[in-house]
Amino acid sequence: MAFFRKGHEIHTRRFSRNMGLGLVLAAFVALVFGLTIAKVSQDEFAIPDAAEGAGYGEND
Amino acid sequence: MSDASFDSNLNKAGQPQDAGFSHFFALLKPRVMSLVVFTALVGLLAAPVSVHPIVGFTAILFIAIGGGASGALNMWWDADIDRIMKRTKGRPIPAGLITEGEALGFGVALSGISVVMLGLATNLVAAGLLAFTIFFYVVIYSMWLKRWTPQNIVIGGAAGAFPPMIGWAAATGSVSIESVLMFALIFMWTPPHFWALALFMKSDYDEAGVPMLTSTHGRRVTRNHILVYTILLVPVSFALAFTSIGGPAYLIAAVLLNALFLRGAWRIWRRDEVAADADGYATEKTVFKHSLYYLFGLFVAILIDAALRSYDLLGAGPFGIWGL
Numbered sequence: 001m002a003f004f005r006k007g008h009e010i011h012t013r014r015f016s017r018n019m020g021l022g023l024v025l026a027a028f029v030a031l032v033f034g035l036t037i038a039k040v041s042q043d044e045f046a047i048p049d050a051a052e053g054a055g056y057g058e059n060d
Numbered sequence: 061m062s063d064a065s066f067d068s069n070l071n072k073a074g075q076p077q078d079a080g081f082s083h084f085f086a087l088l089k090p091r092v093m094s095l096v097v098f099t100a101l102v103g104l105l106a107a108p109v110s111v112h113p114i115v116g117f118t119a120i121l122f123i124a125i126g127g128g129a130s131g132a133l134n135m136w137w138d139a140d141i142d143r144i145m146k147r148t149k150g151r152p153i154p155a156g157l158i159t160e161g162e163a164l165g166f167g168v169a170l171s172g173i174s175v176v177m178l179g180l181a182t183n184l185v186a187a188g189l190l191a192f193t194i195f196f197y198v199v200i201y202s203m204w205l206k207r208w209t210p211q212n213i214v215i216g217g218a219a220g221a222f223p224p225m226i227g228w229a230a231a232t233g234s235v236s237i238e239s240v241l242m243f244a245l246i247f248m249w250t251p252p253h254f255w256a257l258a259l260f261m262k263s264d265y266d267e268a269g270v271p272m273l274t275s276t277h278g279r280r281v282t283r284n285h286i287l288v289y290t291i292l293l294v295p296v297s298f299a300l301a302f303t304s305i306g307g308p309a310y311l312i313a314a315v316l317l318n319a320l321f322l323r324g325a326w327r328i329w330r331r332d333e334v335a336a337d338a339d340g341y342a343t344e345k346t347v348f349k350h351s352l353y354y355l356f357g358l359f360v361a362i363l364i365d366a367a368l369r370s371y372d373l374l375g376a377g378p379f380g381i382w383g384l
Contacts, residue, residue, distance in 0.1 A: 013078050014078050016080040016081045016082070017078065017079065017080055017081050017084070019081070020080075020084075021081070031118060031121075034114045035114055037114075038113075038115055042112065
C-alpha cells in the first residue's frame with residue numbers, strides 16, 4: 001500500500017482553482033489582520049468604556 | 061446528435077473541463093478594473109484627508125473587486141449576446157467554462173463582500189457609493205439601457221465615472237465638488253472616447269440586437285455627437301483646475317490635452333466615411349488613442365499637484381485656490 005493514496009481525478013482537474021482560492025483566502029486573512037492592526041493603531045481609536053458595558057443586562 | 065455535442069464544457073478528450081482560477085478572474089474584466097483602480101487611487105490620494113496605507117490599500121482593493129463583481133454580473137446577464145458577438149465569444153460563459161449560475165453567484169458574493177469590507181475599512185458613504193455603482197452598472201446599464209437606447213453608453217458611462225468619487229469618499233467620508241467634477245470628467249469623456257472606437261471597430265452589435273449610435277442614427281450623427289460631447293467636456297475638465305485639487309500641473313495638462321482632443325474631434329467631424337475608409341480610419345484611431353492619453357494625463361496631473369501640495373510647494377491664495 002502506497003504511503004500516499006493517489007488523489008482523485010477531480011483534485012488534479014481543479015488544482016488551479018483550489019490553489020488560487022486557498023491563496024486568496026490566506027491573503028484575505030492577512031489583510032483583515034493588517035487592517036485590524038492599522039485601525040487600533042490610529043489615534044482616534046478608543047476601547048469602549050468598561051463602565052458602559054457593565055450596565056448591560058441590569059434591567060433584564 | 062449526442063449529448064456531448066451540446067456540452068461545450070468538455071475538453072478534447074470528451075472529459076468535463078472545469079474552470080480554472082484564471083477563468084473566474086477573467087469574469088472580473090481585469091482591463092476595466094485597471095481604470096477603476098487608477099482613478100479610485102487618484103481620488104483617494106488627492107483627497108485632503110490622509111488615510112493609513114493599509115486602509116487605503118484595502119479601499120482600492122475592494123473598490124476594484126466591486127467593479128469586477130459588476131463585470132461578472134454583466135457577463136451573466138449578457139451571456140446570450142456574448143455568444144453571438146465575435147469579440148465576446150471567448151468569454152468564460154459563452155466558452156462553456158463557467159455556467160451562468162456560477163457567474164451570478166460569484167458576482168453577487170463579491171459584490172456583497174466588497175461593499176461590506178469597504179464599509180468596515182473606511183466608511184458608509186464610500187460603501188454606499190460602491191453599492192450604487194454596482195447597481196447602476198448591472199441594473200440600469202446592463203439590464204435596462206444597453207439593449208434599449210443608442211444613448212446607452214452616455215448614461216451607462218456613469219458607472220465607470222464613480223470610482224474616483226468612491227476613492228475620495230473613502231478618505232473624506234463625504235462627497236464634494238472636487239469628487240463630483242472628477243465624476244463629471246469621466247462621464248463626459250466616455251461617449252466621445254467610445255464612439256471614436258465604434259467608428260473604426262466593425263462590430264456585430266446589430267446581430268446581437270444592441271442599439272449602437274453608429275447603426276441606429278448613422279456614422280454622420282455619431283461624428284456630430286463626438287464633436288458636441290468633446291466641446292462639452294472642455295469646461296468640465298477646466299473647472300477641476302480651479303478647485304482645491306487643481307494646480308499648475310493640472311491646468312497645463314488641461315490646456316494641452318483639451319486642445320489635442322478638440323482638434324481630433326474637429327477632424328473626425330470634418331471627415332466622411334469615404335475619406336475615413338480611404339485611410340483605414342487613421343484619424344478615428346488616433347483620436348481614440350489620444351482620448352486614453354487625455355484621461356490618463358489629467359488624472360496624473362491631479363496626482364502631481366497633490367504631491368506638490370503635500371510638500372507645501374503650492375500656496376493657498378485668497379480664494380483657497382493654488383496661489384491665485
